Every structure is written in structure tokens, then in C-alpha cells.
Amino acid sequence: MKQAVRLVNGLLGSLVVLIFTxxxxxxxxxxxxxxxxxxxxxTTDEIARFLFMWIAFTGAAYTLGQKRHLAIDVISLWMGGRSLxxxxxxxxxxxGAFVSVVMLYGGWQLMAETLKTGQMTPALxxxxxxxxxxxxxxxxTMLFYCVVLIIELLDPNTPFEDEIVDTSTPMSPSSSSPAGQHK
Incomplete structure (x- = not known):
């Protein structure tokens, strides 16, 4: 499985770089x-618009696979171990459910319907x-990464990066930002 993940990471990363270039x-x-x-x-105006769409979607998939998506991690600051x-x-x-319904099913329907109607781009x-x-x-690709990440999380032999949560510093409004500190 790790080889498949490395292969997908490499191909998707290369695709993102190529599209961006x-x-x-x-x-x-x-x-x-x-x-x-x-x-x-x-033509370049149209190509740029379509490539921007492709890079947004493929970049989102690549980011999910790298575990670098934007996340609200307030809960993870207070939780640890198994519950996290x-x-x-x-x-x-x-x-995974959202991706399956909206992106896979809905995206496939949109793609198939547009191909069936013969809609063409204006310039190209x-x-x-x-x-x-x-x-x-x-x-x-996102569904693939979701399955891989779930398998990793459920594997008891895989070390979890957040097993130990430092709770020695309580989070309070005065300690969370320099502006809230009083002297």
C-alpha cells in the first residue's frame, strides 16, 4: 500500500507542477x-481558466494526501490518543462520503452530460x-487518500503523531496571544 501511495503522490505532485507551469x-x-x-x-485566456480549475481540484486532492489541509484543531488540543x-x-x-456523492457521482454526471450534449469550449x-x-x-484521488488515511489511523501498529498531548500549559484567553497578556 505504501508503494501505491508513493506512486500516487509522485504522479499527482508532478501533475500539479506541470499544470501550474x-x-x-x-x-x-x-x-x-x-x-x-x-x-x-x-486561446491562452481560455486555457488559463481551465487549468486554474484543474489545479484547484488536483491541488486539493494532493493536499489531502499530504495531510496539509486547513483544519480547525481546537478539539485536538484537548484530546489525545484513541479519542483523537x-x-x-x-x-x-x-x-469520503462528500467526495463520493458530490465529486465522484455528481462530477461524473456533469462530465457525462456535457460530453453527451456536445458542449464545446468557445476558443479551443x-x-x-x-x-x-x-x-x-x-x-x-481524494477518496483513495481517505481510505489510506483511515487504514493508517485504524492500524494499531502505526504510531500516531498526537498520542501525547502537552496539557501542562492551560489554554486561556490571556495565554493564547501576546495581546492578552497583562504585566
Missing amino acids: ILVVCVVWQVFSRYVLGTPST RNIRVLVLVII RIPMGYVYGAIPFSGL
Whole structure:
């Protein structure tokens, strides 16, 4: 399983870098062609919009796999051990359910319907279904990461990074920020 995770991490990370590189080149060319050449390129504008969508979705999937998503961790400051593991498993199950219903099922329906109707992009004349393919693609990747992370959390042999929570410093309004300290 670790080899599969490494493979997906490598491929997804490379895809994000590739998409971002092409996006930057398109935007730079768009600015150059508009302000230096005086004739804005219509194709790079469209490519940049679609690549931005792809990088947002694939970047979200990659971030989930790296455990770097934005999180409200107030509960984890006061919990530790088994109960914290259970909360994290519950959160991953909720994420997995959302991803399955909205991104996989809904995204697949959107992609299939747009391909069936033959909707094309205005400038490039490529099927819009390919653009919307970012949704089920990243949904599948996110679901993969959810399953892997749940398996890791449920494995008793896997060390849990938050097994020991430092409770020696109580969290209070006066100690949580320098502005709240009184001298």
C-alpha cells in the first residue's frame, strides 16, 4: 500500500507542477500579448481558466494526501490518543462520503452530460466534459487518500503523531496571544 501511495503522490505532485507551469506560461503570454503586442490571445485566456480549475481540484486532492489541509484543531488540543484517532476517522469518513456523492457521482454526471450534449469550449473547441473531468478525477484521488488515511489511523501498529498531548500549559484567553497578556 505504501508503494501505491508513493506512486500516487509522485504522479499527482508532478501533475500539479506541470499544470501550474503551463498556467504561469499562459498568463505571462496573455499579459505580454495584450500589453506589448496589443492583440490579446483568446486561446491562452481560455486555457488559463481551465487549468486554474484543474489545479484547484488536483491541488486539493494532493493536499489531502499530504495531510496539509486547513483544519480547525481546537478539539485536538484537548484530546489525545484513541479519542483523537476516532475523531479523525470520523472526519475522514465524512470527507469520503462528500467526495463520493458530490465529486465522484455528481462530477461524473456533469462530465457525462456535457460530453453527451456536445458542449464545446468557445476558443479551443474542445469538449467541456474534459474540463469538468477534473472533478471526478480529483474526487477519486481524494477518496483513495481517505481510505489510506483511515487504514493508517485504524492500524494499531502505526504510531500516531498526537498520542501525547502537552496539557501542562492551560489554554486561556490571556495565554493564547501576546495581546492578552497583562504585566
